[in-house]
Amino acid sequence: MNTDSQNTAKNAVEKDDDEIDLMALLFAILRGWKIIVFFAVLGLIIGVLYSRYVNPTYKSDALIQVEEKSQGISALGSDISELIGSEVSKAQTETELIRSRMILEPVVNLLHLRIQLSDPNIGALYKIKSSNIDTQINKPEGVSLKTEDGEVEVSQFNVSQNYLNQPFTLTRSATGFVLSNGFDDFKGQLGKAHQFRGTDGQIHITVNDLPADGYAVNITKQSLQTTTDRVNSALSVVEKGKQTGIIQLSMTGNNQQQTSLILKRIVLSYIDQNQSRGSEETTKTIAFMETQIPTLKKKLEDSEAIFNDFRKKYGTIDVGKEAELLLGENSQIDVQLNELKLKKADLTTYYTDEHPLVVQINDQLAVLNARKQEIDNTIAGLPEIQREFLQLSADTTINREIYLTLLKNYEQLKIVKAGQIGFARVIDLPISTFRAIAPKKLQIMILAMLLGAMLGTMLVLLKNMLRNVVKDPxxxxxxxxxxxxxxxxxxALLTRLRKNKKSQNRLLAHADNNSLSYEAIKSLRTNLMFGMTTVGKVGQxxxxxxxxxxxxxxxxxxxxxxxxxxxxxxxxxxxxxxxxxxxxxxxxxxxxxxxxxxxxxxxxxxxxxxxxxxxxxxxxxxxxxxxxxxxxxxxxxxxxxxxxxxxxxxxxxxxxxxxxxxxxxxxxxxxxxxxxxxxxxxxxxxxxxxxxxxxxxxxxxxxxxxxxxxxxxxxxxxxxxxxxxxxxxxxxxxx
CATH class of the missing domain: 3.40.50.300 (P-loop containing nucleotide triphosphate hydrolases)
Structure with a gap:
């Protein structure tokens, strides 16, 4: 190598430049605009296909007001309200109650929501081609689903436990229909109820209509838990605001009318349960009174008859002042004892004998019975005829007071029950708006395009970081x-020529002698000429x-x-x-x-x-x-x-x-x-x-x-x- 080569050249620098060149990153992104545009367009295409693939989603809303306490019984007087009591309910508790199986199960059974129909002939391409796919319709009469070759109508489908959540196939035949699960084939006629016995249990089914011959439809009987979970996943129950007592119910689905119908049935099921819950206590009290009134009436009649016979036999007897006071006190004690016994009988329908309220009434009864025994001992010292007169008179008075009090309360409770309502009322029932809330096609397409552009940008930057190509001298x-x-x-000219595979390679002097490339080669020649001015090796x-x-x-x-x-x-x-x-x-x-x-x-x-x-x-x-x-x-x-x-x-x-x-x-x-x-x-x-x-x-x-x-x-x-x-x-x- 020539000794005139640069002696000041340094060894390769091993350390990387840790400073981030923002301009370099910007230019790297701009240079990769084709990749970014490609992924943005790809994202847009995916967004368009997804918005067509997904069925529209509709929403229905309803409002329920939950009052703090019922005003029905308390409005009639303090005596009745004390017998029945009051009930307090919070909206948060009711929201959980609405989601319970107690409310949802009647709706599921009424609309046959456990029966699921699906068309296996619908593929992804068909969903993209058709922006809206028919879904099953649940009504009290049965379940139906429209297909390309006709409509499926099933009014009954019950299976044993082992067949739950297992798919069956329904196909029209020349004589009716064929129900198959891959192992057994059950044949029946359209419009008739059938009972089949399979390897895993019994099947009850009534098929009213099916598509053309050979067009299969899937049918499944879901378990109650699976169905209620599915309903709950589409149901939203929240209290509007804080402590407003207003509950908002929202439900989403692929069919607007179907969604509104299911939500309406849920609201009505809750109101029915709430109303029956509100009048349950009154009903039980009336039933108890109806069993006691004949007995008390017979007891009063017997005591009056005995007292009248005694008066006919002995005539009118003058009772002393002390005896009158004892009689009056004894009468009051008997009235109180009967009222306490009535309350105790009512409480024992809900609570055990160990409940604090029952124990308290037992203590009061013990005190009154002790006082009554003391008065009875005092009255026993009176003359025999006078004492017997007082006893018969007291029995008659007590029985009359008890009977009249019970009869009065019975008539009042009948009036209360006739006008009694629950503590929840419907403000708004769901209506069908037919406005889809999803998919929001424009938003999806814009978001998909932005995500595609972001992915393309990340790939450009990643490629730039990993390759770290030569760009800066x-x-x-x-x-x-x-x-x-x-x-x-x-x-540029030579590049275009090279794209033609049949074109021969050409030098710049022949193809592009006026270009910057040719001038740069000449500049390189000048650089080398001045860098090699000395004579080379000996004899060279x-x-x-x-x-x-x-x-x-x-x-x-x-x-x-x-x-x-x-x-x-x-x-x-x-x-x-x-x-x-x-x-x-x-x-x-x-x-x-x-x-x-x-x-x-x-x-x-x-x-x-x-x-x-x-x-x-x-x-x-x-x-x-x-x-x-x-x-x-x-x-x-x-x-x-x-x-x-x-x-x-x-x-x-x-x-x-x-x-x-x-x-x-x-x-x-x-x-x-x-x-x-x-x-x-x-x-x-x-x-x-x-x-x-x-x-x-x-x-x-x-x-x-x-x-x-x-x-x-x-x-x-x-x-x-x-x-x-x-x-x-x-x-x-x-x-």
Whole structure:
């Protein structure tokens, strides 16, 4: 290698640049606009297909007011309200109650919601083609589903436990229908109830109508839990605001009328349960009174008869003041005892004897009974006739008071029950608006397009981060420690010509001699001329330039051939050697064959003059790669290659060697010892910085100093941050 090579070149810089270049990221995104647009359009297409694939979703709403307490009984007086009590309900508790099976099960049974019909003939393409697919309709009369070949109508379908949640297939036959589960086939007639016995239990079914022959329909009987869970998943029950007592019920589904019907039935089921709950206590109390009234009436009649007989026998008896007081107190005690017994009988219908209210009443009864016993002992001291009169009179009075009190309360409770309502009332029943709430097609398409664009942007940035391609000459110099001595713009005209596979490879001098690319090659020639002003090795006339690259496809042959052409314009004798004996294609640039080349000379005993071929260009000779030898590196390391270079130095002013890629073979390291300048070609926006730096490092390990880097195929444009490297050119730019 020439001793005049730059001695100040530094080793490759190993550390990465940690600073984030926002402009570089922006330009990287702009350069990848095709990928971003592709994914945005792909997202838009997916959004359109999804919006057509999904059935429209409709919503129905209802409002219920829950009052804090019932006013029905308390409005009639404190006595009755004390007997019945009051009930307090919070809206939050009622929201959970509405979701319970107690409310939902009557709706499920009424509308046959456990029966599920589906059309297996509807595929994804059909859903996309048709924006709205018919869904099953549940009514008290049965379940129906429209298909392309007719309608399915089933009014009854009950199965045993083992058949629950198992799919069956219904198919019309010549005589009726066939019900199959894959193991058993059950045949029946349309419009008639049938009972079948299968391996897992009994099946009760009534089929009213089916599509045309051969059109199968799936039918399934779901379990109650599965159905209520499905209803709950579509049902929303919340309290509007805080402590308002207003409950909002919302339900979504694929059929507006069906959704409104189910929600309406849920509201009515809740109201019925609430009303029956509110009057349950009154009903039980009336029933208890109806059993007691005849008994008390008979007891009163018996006591009056005995008292009247006594008075007829003994006449009127004057009772003393003390006896009257005792009688009055005894009467009051008996009335209180009967009232307490009535309350106790009512409480024991709901609570056990250990309940605090029952225990409290028992204590009160014990106190009253003790006082009554004391009065009875006092009255026992009165004369026999007088005492008997008092006893009969007291019995009659007590029985009359008890009977009249119970009869009064009974009539009042009948009036209360007639006008009693629950503590919940319907404000708004659901109505059908026929306005779909989903899918929101425009929103889905915009969101899908934005997500696609975001994915495309992420892929562009990820690709930029992972590949870290060569784009910035300054950054490349910092990474490798080698100066970038030339940036070669892309020739638009030559690029268009290369797209035609039948077109032959052409030099810039012939295809685009007014381009920036050609001027850049000339600038590279000037740089090399001033860099090789001193005389080379002893006995050496020619100045040897080795053109290498880190990997294939970077444009070594393009640079080598065009650099040779511009050197020939100096009226200098130039030789270009295709030293890539494996895959070299430099012969195509000169419209020649690869025969009789370097590989043949090194592997065979032939004269050097037989492998040197003149070209159609003045002052340019060419040595093609020849036939592929089995050991190119060994041949280059031999004495024959050294003798060849010595002999060639005597006949040429410049020798350009196009070598194999550095990372693919060690040939470039061997030939670089015969070169005055070692240049590395790298391709803009394609070569990877890490590979270029590694190639330079490998050359340095072989004691080879790379003198400069040529950045090839640089593309100019608004999206290229570093287009200023070749934004000015002198002369005619017409292509």
């Amino acid at each position: 300054e950054r490349l110099e910092m990474k490798t420690g080698i100066p970038v001595i030339a940036t070669i713009p892309r020739s 006339r020619a100045k040897v330039i080795l053109i290498a690259g880190e990997s294939p496809g970077v444009g070594k042959s393009f640079i080598s051939s065009n650099l040779t052409e511009v050197f020939s314009q100096l009226d200098k004798k130039v030789l270009i050697i295709d030293a890539d004996m494996r895959l070299g294609e430099l012969h195509k640039m000169f419209n020649m064959t690869q025969d009789n080349g370097l590989g043949d000379y090194l592997a065979q005993q032939i004269a050097l003059t037989t492998v040197i071929h003149p070209t159609t260009l003045d002052n340019i000779d060419f040595i093609p790669r020849g036939q592929h030898p089995h050991n190119p590196s060994s041949l280059l390391s031999g004495d024959k290659f050294e003798q060849m270079m010595t002999e060639l130095n005597e006949h040429y002013d410049y020798i350009v060697i196009d070598s194999p890629p550095i990372l693919a073979a060690s040939d470039a390291m061997i030939m670089s010892h015969y070169a005055d300048k070692v240049l590395m070609v790298t391709r803009y926006d394609q070569s990877i910085e890490g590979q270029v730096a590694y190639a330079v490092k490998q050359m340095n390990k072989a004691n080879v100093q790379v003198d400069g880097i040529i950045l090839n195929d640089v593309q100019q444009g608004l999206m290229s941050k570093y287009s200023y490297h070749y934004s000015y050119a002198y002369g005619n730019k017409q292509s």
